[in-house]
Amino acid sequence: xxxxxxxxxxKRWVIIVGDRGLPAFAADEPNHPQQDRDVCPxxxxxxxxxxxxxxxxxxxxxxxxxxxxxxxxxxIIEGILDxxxxxxxxxxxxxxAHEVIIEHPSHSASFATYSVREVERIxxxxxxxxxxxxxxxxxxxxLVFKNSGRPAGASLSHPHSQLIATPVIPxxxxxxxxxxxxxxxxxxxxxxxxxxxxxTASKRRLVFENERFVVxxxxxxxxxxELVILPKMHSSDFAETSDSDLRLFAIALREAMGRLIRxxxxxxxxxxxxxxxxxxxxxxxxHWHVEIITxxxxxxxxxxxxxxxxxxxxxxxxxxxxxxxxxxxxxxGHLVERPDSLLPAKESR
Amino acid sequence: xxxxxxxxxxKRWVIIVGDRGLPAFAADEPNHPQQDRDVCPxxxxxxxxxxxxxxxxxxxxxxxxxxxxxxxxxxIIEGILDxxxxxxxxxxxxxxAHEVIIEHPSHSASFATYSVREVERIxxxxxxxxxxxxxxxxxxxxLVFKNSGRPAGASLSHPHSQLIATPVIPxxxxxxxxxxxxxxxxxxxxxxxxxxxxxTASKRRLVFENERFVVxxxxxxxxxxELVILPKMHSSDFAETSDSDLRLFAIALREAMGRLIRxxxxxxxxxxxxxxxxxxxxxxxxHWHVEIITxxxxxxxxxxxxxxxxxxxxxxxxxxxxxxxxxxxxxxGHLVERPDSLLPAKESR
Numbered sequence: 045x046x047x048x049x050x051x052x053x054x055k056r057w058v059i060i061v062g063d064r065g066l067p068a069f070a071a072d073e074p075n076h077p078q079q080d081r082d083v084c085p086x087x088x089x090x091x092x093x094x095x096x097x098x099x100x101x102x103x104x105x106x107x108x109x110x111x112x113x114x115x116x117x118x119x120i121i122e123g124i125l126d127x128x129x130x131x132x133x134x135x136x137x138x139x140x141a142h143e144v145i146i147e148h149p150s151h152s153a154s155f156a157t158y159s160v161r162e163v164e165r166i167x168x169x170x171x172x173x174x175x176x177x178x179x180x181x182x183x184x185x186x187l188v189f190k191n192s193g194r195p196a197g198a199s200l201s202h203p204h205s206q207l208i209a210t211p212v213i214p215x216x217x218x219x220x221x222x223x224x225x226x227x228x229x230x231x232x233x234x235x236x237x238x239x240x241x242x243x244t245a246s247k248r249r250l251v252f253e254n255e256r257f258v259v260x261x262x263x264x265x266x267x268x269x270e271l272v273i274l275p276k277m278h279s280s281d282f283a284e285t286s287d288s289d290l291r292l293f294a295i296a297l298r299e300a301m302g303r304l305i306r307x308x309x310x311x312x313x314x315x316x317x318x319x320x321x322x323x324x325x326x327x328x329x330x331h332w333h334v335e336i337i338t339x340x341x342x343x344x345x346x347x348x349x350x351x352x353x354x355x356x357x358x359x360x361x362x363x364x365x366x367x368x369x370x371x372x373x374x375x376x377g378h379l380v381e382r383p384d385s386l387l388p389a390k391e392s393r
Numbered sequence: 394x395x396x397x398x399x400x401x402x403x404k405r406w407v408i409i410v411g412d413r414g415l416p417a418f419a420a421d422e423p424n425h426p427q428q429d430r431d432v433c434p435x436x437x438x439x440x441x442x443x444x445x446x447x448x449x450x451x452x453x454x455x456x457x458x459x460x461x462x463x464x465x466x467x468x469i470i471e472g473i474l475d476x477x478x479x480x481x482x483x484x485x486x487x488x489x490a491h492e493v494i495i496e497h498p499s500h501s502a503s504f505a506t507y508s509v510r511e512v513e514r515i516x517x518x519x520x521x522x523x524x525x526x527x528x529x530x531x532x533x534x535x536l537v538f539k540n541s542g543r544p545a546g547a548s549l550s551h552p553h554s555q556l557i558a559t560p561v562i563p564x565x566x567x568x569x570x571x572x573x574x575x576x577x578x579x580x581x582x583x584x585x586x587x588x589x590x591x592x593t594a595s596k597r598r599l600v601f602e603n604e605r606f607v608v609x610x611x612x613x614x615x616x617x618x619e620l621v622i623l624p625k626m627h628s629s630d631f632a633e634t635s636d637s638d639l640r641l642f643a644i645a646l647r648e649a650m651g652r653l654i655r656x657x658x659x660x661x662x663x664x665x666x667x668x669x670x671x672x673x674x675x676x677x678x679x680h681w682h683v684e685i686i687t688x689x690x691x692x693x694x695x696x697x698x699x700x701x702x703x704x705x706x707x708x709x710x711x712x713x714x715x716x717x718x719x720x721x722x723x724x725x726g727h728l729v730e731r732p733d734s735l736l737p738a739k740e741s742r
Contacts, residue, residue, distance in 0.1 A: 350534075
């Protein structure tokens, strides 16, 4: 069983998986994992080889989104949450859940092409799995994230996201909760709502907005072309998002990802859903959001040692370049490079 | 001028350099930057092309260690430390110092071969530059670090370390200072001294010790083969290390790095000197140390979103493998693969 261990100085938790062997040096691998479709474990036809299906969105016999347990989980669901000391140190059994959201049956689908309806099914599955997993009182946090491209940690190329349920509230989340609560005590306003007001007023970093969501490049971006998606209505909990808001969230997520991919040519990226913890006292000062980071720059010793990041692209410049992008849809609502009407006549089909 | 910007929620500072353009996708580059020696800016003979020399350790006409300003600094030394608000946000002019410690005249020298005397000159230069830079009251922290291999952020292959002086105390340092102070208030003992006692007693994670320093794999290691070098005597400030202790530190650093390189075959790595801030109230509960991290695993969305790390190698297993390594010296005190006496007879020279 994996073991959770806590650093006695910084209170950071680490998962010691311990029996997987040492991975190959990361940079010896290509930028995008290029699996042969024949061996892809997530393609249609390979369903018997995956761990049991937890949830699926189907159209007749064909699944459109499929959620399965991770075959190589960072935390495992069976067992008792056992805490123990080891002299100075604290440890805990590695209890949790680790699920994979297979976003699309097509191996080559991605946010470069997804229709709004396709993104809506993906974020629907995030919400449904969050609503189900929070019923387990052992879990204190549910983290939904996506790795795309090897530098971002993806080891499979079939489009997928992940959900990890943890038995403690992660340090990064505690930092945001505390930051939001301190600001609220000081100003009696939500810090994210204040950011929303400033960004929509100044427009210097505003990439996209609809009735319910904004997309902007944050003032203190750590990475080039970093993006935040923020709901306009104050809400601490993603899982409470209504169906109609979920559609507007899907539109904002597709705009953000579609523009990023168009502007940068399919960069390695992560996105991470930041929402409030489960099974504890409510965190009403918090405001759920999505963080999108590109992984084109390397994190070096200075960043690790200081927590300071050096970003070679200002968020204002990143916003300008993302705002210039135009997304085109084909008749089915899928994103395309250019609409047929813009193709030169000799290429028209 | 670079701009320092502070995240309003997490209080994390970011340096927006802003005019360097977007780097190439990181993983398209080879694991080790393989510069042609003809174009290496740090090799002997290229001194006129570097920024002015700040410090050197010489033997006659030949420098053995050379410190110069960084040609592409993250922070710049000329200017006034100007703080300003921008609505909700805080920013500051990017004042600081960014120096490069060229560790050796030889392009191919490294911790795989360094003699104790060579390492001693390198750590001497860290101490001397720290003692000088702390005289500038604009600086609040001095961070010494080394990037080796591209995945660890190195862009030049000639052996070098770096020193960055920052006008604020970095977040990661504040976390360690607070952690050490909280523990001290609770137990009236130093948390690092307690770790030292537990690690030297249990020996399960102890890789090396001499009269003044220990090297161990930390209980909650984030990365495979992570190492900590800790002085046995409680001391918050690296810059106060005496000449005789500096030699024992050099021995410990060479043991740690030599074993890591032997065991893993020159992995990408960072090391970071953690010491107390300068030009402020003293932090007597703190205990300076060196953190050595390998960069063989990728940091994915889960780690970014949670601050949780997943480590596939337990620190106990890493310690076992590092403890099995034997370092051999040639007659000059340089590390070699195997001593001549262990070579098969037919290979003996």
